[in-house]
Amino acid sequence: MEQLKENLKVAIIEALNLEDVSKEEIDNEAPLFGAGLGLDSIDALELIVLLEKEYGVKVENPEDGKDIFQSINTIAAFIEKNQK
Amino acid sequence: MSKVYITGFGIVSSLGVGVELNLASLKGFKSGISMPSFLQTSHKELPVGELKFSNEELGEKLRIKKCQSVSRTALLGLLAAEEALEMASLQESDLKRAALINGTSVGGMDVSELAYPSVLNNSLKEYRNAFENHDCGAISQYMARHLKIHGHIETISTACSSSANSIMNAGRLIRAGMADKVLAGGTDALSIFTLNGFGALKILDPQHCKPFDATRKGLNLGEGAAFLVLESERSVEERGAPVLGELVGYGNCNDAYHQTASSPDGLGAYLAMGKALKIANLLPQEVDYINAHGTGTQNNDMSESKAIKKLFSDDIPVYSSTKAYTGHALGAAGAIEAVYSLLSIREQVVFPNLNVEAPMDILPDPITKVQPAKIQKVLSNSLGFGGNSTSLIFSSAS
Amino acid sequence: MKVYINSTSSISPQQSFDKEEYLKDWASHEGTYLKAQEPIYKDIINPRLLRRMSRIIKMGVATSLTALKEAGVEKPGAIIVGTGLGCIQDTEKFLSDIVTSEEGILSPTAFIQSTHNTVAGQIALLIGCNEDNFTYVNRGHSFENALMDGVLRIKEGSNNILVAGADEMTDEVAAIIKAMDYDQVDVWGEGASAFVLSVEGSETSVELVGTRSLNNLSEEEVSGEAIEFLSHHNLTSEDIDVVIVGMNKEEDSYIQAIKAVIPDTTLVNFKRVTGEFLTAVAFGYQLGVNALLTQSINDHLIIDKGEKTSFKKILVYNHYFGFNHSFGLLSK
Numbered sequence A: 001m002e003q004l005k006e007n008l009k010v011a012i013i014e015a016l017n018l019e020d021v022s023k024e025e026i027d028n029e030a031p032l033f034g035a036g037l038g039l040d041s042i043d044a045l046e047l048i049v050l051l052e053k054e055y056g057v058k059v060e061n062p063e064d065g066k067d068i069f070q071s072i073n074t075i076a077a078f079i080e081k082n083q084k
Numbered sequence B: 001m002s003k004v005y006i007t008g009f010g011i012v013s014s015l016g017v018g019v020e021l022n023l024a025s026l027k028g029f030k031s032g033i034s035m036p037s038f039l040q041t042s043h044k045e046l047p048v049g050e051l052k053f054s055n056e057e058l059g060e061k062l063r064i065k066k067c068q069s070v071s072r073t074a075l076l077g078l079l080a081a082e083e084a085l086e087m088a089s090l091q092e093s094d095l096k097r098a099a100l101i102n103g104t105s106v107g108g109m110d111v112s113e114l115a116y117p118s119v120l121n122n123s124l125k126e127y128r129n130a131f132e133n134h135d136c137g138a139i140s141q142y143m144a145r146h147l148k149i150h151g152h153i154e155t156i157s158t159a160c161s162s163s164a165n166s167i168m169n170a171g172r173l174i175r176a177g178m179a180d181k182v183l184a185g186g187t188d189a190l191s192i193f194t195l196n197g198f199g200a201l202k203i204l205d206p207q208h209c210k211p212f213d214a215t216r217k218g219l220n221l222g223e224g225a226a227f228l229v230l231e232s233e234r235s236v237e238e239r240g241a242p243v244l245g246e247l248v249g250y251g252n253c254n255d256a257y258h259q260t261a262s263s264p265d266g267l268g269a270y271l272a273m274g275k276a277l278k279i280a281n282l283l284p285q286e287v288d289y290i291n292a293h294g295t296g297t298q299n300n301d302m303s304e305s306k307a308i309k310k311l312f313s314d315d316i317p318v319y320s321s322t323k324a325y326t327g328h329a330l331g332a333a334g335a336i337e338a339v340y341s342l343l344s345i346r347e348q349v350v351f352p353n354l355n356v357e358a359p360m361d362i363l364p365d366p367i368t369k370v371q372p373a374k375i376q377k378v379l380s381n382s383l384g385f386g387g388n389s390t391s392l393i394f395s396s397a398s
Numbered sequence C: 001m002k003v004y005i006n007s008t009s010s011i012s013p014q015q016s017f018d019k020e021e022y023l024k025d026w027a028s029h030e031g032t033y034l035k036a037q038e039p040i041y042k043d044i045i046n047p048r049l050l051r052r053m054s055r056i057i058k059m060g061v062a063t064s065l066t067a068l069k070e071a072g073v074e075k076p077g078a079i080i081v082g083t084g085l086g087c088i089q090d091t092e093k094f095l096s097d098i099v100t101s102e103e104g105i106l107s108p109t110a111f112i113q114s115t116h117n118t119v120a121g122q123i124a125l126l127i128g129c130n131e132d133n134f135t136y137v138n139r140g141h142s143f144e145n146a147l148m149d150g151v152l153r154i155k156e157g158s159n160n161i162l163v164a165g166a167d168e169m170t171d172e173v174a175a176i177i178k179a180m181d182y183d184q185v186d187v188w189g190e191g192a193s194a195f196v197l198s199v200e201g202s203e204t205s206v207e208l209v210g211t212r213s214l215n216n217l218s219e220e221e222v223s224g225e226a227i228e229f230l231s232h233h234n235l236t237s238e239d240i241d242v243v244i245v246g247m248n249k250e251e252d253s254y255i256q257a258i259k260a261v262i263p264d265t266t267l268v269n270f271k272r273v274t275g276e277f278l279t280a281v282a283f284g285y286q287l288g289v290n291a292l293l294t295q296s297i298n299d300h301l302i303i304d305k306g307e308k309t310s311f312k313k314i315l316v317y318n319h320y321f322g323f324n325h326s327f328g329l330l331s332k
Helices: A002-015 A041-055 A062-068 A072-082 B019-027 B055-061 B072-087 B109-120 B124-132 B136-147 B159-175 B192-200 B233-239 B267-280 B298-312 B330-347 C055-071 C088-101 C109-114 C118-127 C139-156 C171-180 C219-232 C253-261 C281-294
Strands: B004-013 B099-103 B153-156 B181-188 B224-232 B245-254 B289-291 B318-320 B377-383 B388-395 C004-011 C078-082 C132-136 C161-167 C191-198 C206-215 C242-246 C266-269 C302-304 C313-320 C324-331
Touching (some): A002 A072, A041 A062, A041 A072, A041 C109, B004 B019, B004 B072, B004 B233, B004 B330, B055 B072, B072 B181, B072 B224, B099 B136, B099 B159, B099 B330, B109 B124, B109 B192, B109 C088, B124 C171, B136 B153, B153 B159, B153 C132, B153 C139, B159 B181, B159 B224, B159 B245, B159 B330, B159 B388, B159 C139, B181 B330, B245 B267, B245 B330, B267 B298, B267 B377, B298 B377, B330 B377, B330 B388, C004 C055, C055 C078, C055 C118, C055 C191, C078 C139, C109 C118, C118 C161, C132 C139, C139 C206, C139 C281, C139 C313, C161 C281, C191 C281, C206 C219, C242 C253, C253 C266, C253 C313
Parallel strands (some): B289 B318, B289 B377, C078 C132, C078 C161, C242 C313
Antiparallel strands (some): B004 B224, B004 B245, B181 B224, B245 B388, C004 C191, C206 C324, C266 C302, C313 C324
16 A cells, blocks of 8 residues: 555656656645645546556546545545455 | 628538528527547547538538548638628629638647558658648638638637637727728537547536536537628628628637636636627627527536626526537637527527526526527627637627 | 837747847757757746646747736736647647547646647736737738737727747657758747737837738739838838848748848848747847847848948848748837
8 A cells, every 4th residue: 555655656746747746745645636736627637547547447427536636545545445 | 980790601510501501400409419420530429519521522512622631620611601701792802802810729630630640650741731731820721712812811729719709800800990801700620639638628428418407517529610701881881781780799808717617706708798798888688698608518507607697697688508509619619609699680589508407506597499589689608728718799780 | 009019038049038148159050940948947937837838838938928027017908829830749749649549548638738729828827817818820920910919909909918929849840841841941940939019118119110911922022012011101111221031041032022122221030040930920020129129130140231230120021931921110
């Protein structure tokens, strides 16, 4: 699980072009959207693509992204739960 | 300042080629949404508003012999433009100094995307023709040459409001005394590029779209073209041309909220409608019908409804979206709906909003039947990516 | 009603963004096209938006924000951008994703950013400007359409109009163009220039007296139209101190046609800086404004040196492949 979280951070930084952010700066519990990393709805769509392409996990309804993408912890939990 | 008269219009959409076919479908509740047969996409499961003619068949209608390399965007545009010029009875000699203002979102993308594998395979020479016809301006230039229009050419690309902005600019040029005769509108063909793009944005409805329905899931892409002939008072008098309507108001603004989404309170649409009313010197309650942008996405219909509510308050005119007929023809949508607005005035009816089962609760329900009404002033909205928002107001001939 | 250019900003293949270094240290270029010398963007553009921007967006936004700042304008009366090919880097990326994934799972960012009005939209978003927002994509008249619109807006009663022209070159387009073997053009390029047009001018303003765009002219017609354009503004060829032209190659028959009717002035080729591209002429105007304000022109650009040592009136002429022609008149 910890390895998954570390991998996720690297993948997110790359997919969202967060050039100025290092993976150490992303806290597992910190919010990714709004005040946290400042991600927006376009990033949410990119995260859906990331999960499907890299982890084979599908987010059926984009609206569910709000809950899934709260933090690194919630994303990792969603992947673990849904990965076959 | 000169009035801006409309003396002709032409249209092509998934409802068919020409004004009368479009009108018959609108009145007959006949949607043009279907599964793609000509668009060479692998997503044959996604409904679109496709005109059921091949490029070769469109070329034949236009008497263009070799249309293999011509963009479908140009072919659709020419069909609509020729009908508009014919309705206005403009002769070749009239066109010498006429202006062409074209709006398109992706121009010749339909040709480029099919040729693109040759770029990836490094056979660049094969791509030459696609490259030379790819850009939006190439479409306008091709059209001007075919139509023998020799005056000023403009091409506007502001996503989904492109052709509404073309019509607005025609009004501005005529009012400023910079043009007497303008052919203005826009054209967009379906493309694999846009279909996949809207797919990636997760705003395509896998079924027929349901604008202004509470359970709406997204839009269907469409294709088509429409052009209006707009003339100054002087030009109309000189030619003794019959006047079909008047462009009385226009307004453009930027929502400045998000790259693709509209602001939750619809500031862009609200400001654009307000500007158009101001130019037209009209009060909100003088608008008889709103042809809404109403794409069927959660975001647009909510945002637009709130903007209409804010501007018109308790006196909301009858309104409908015709996107469930045509699909969203992107850069051409504004001009297509301008023609429907003019038809609404000509026929004194309001066209229905299809597929509404559970209406949203912000506005009174949209019109869902062909409703006869006294229609003198129609407001038409076009709202696009990059926050681009445009409203046009058409009036019966005064 | 007069129209003033109150500020300009350019990113070009030579140093032009930093006005202190304007066209100093002439750079020689290798490769198939002249690549723009770009500034450090994160000092100019909000990093949150910057991270998604392709080069055309960065160039267009950075020059626009700089021009606004220099003119002291927070919210322009309109944002108007001309671009010939638009955001081709993102277009290429999305197209190639479609082909390689066979219309599979696609990331939306390149599609969003590929839209032609991205530059104008991003400027509005960054400065919170709700005013009119237009984008013209009209081949060799993309910038001219934008500039004409800007002038019309001043006449309609708006003020402080932002007008910009921007195009990017990519390795892929450069390779396509090379394979096409155009013999009309020596070298291709890229860049962006932005201007603020206002009703009132100051010491540091230049008057934009007029512009005109025409299509499909012969050399003879270009000579005639040049004189007609000047006489429309009550001028003759003798009133012109400098002619700034965009020569596609060193033997350009249209430029000869201009020289034939305006013989004794300083003739300057701005495309030695920019190379050819669909909105290159925007730099021609920027060069003209700069020449009037500094009373100097870099020697690298001068084809014929006239006798006048001070410049008051500059004619800008450009053509794209002999089809799109345009004239502009600047005055101090």
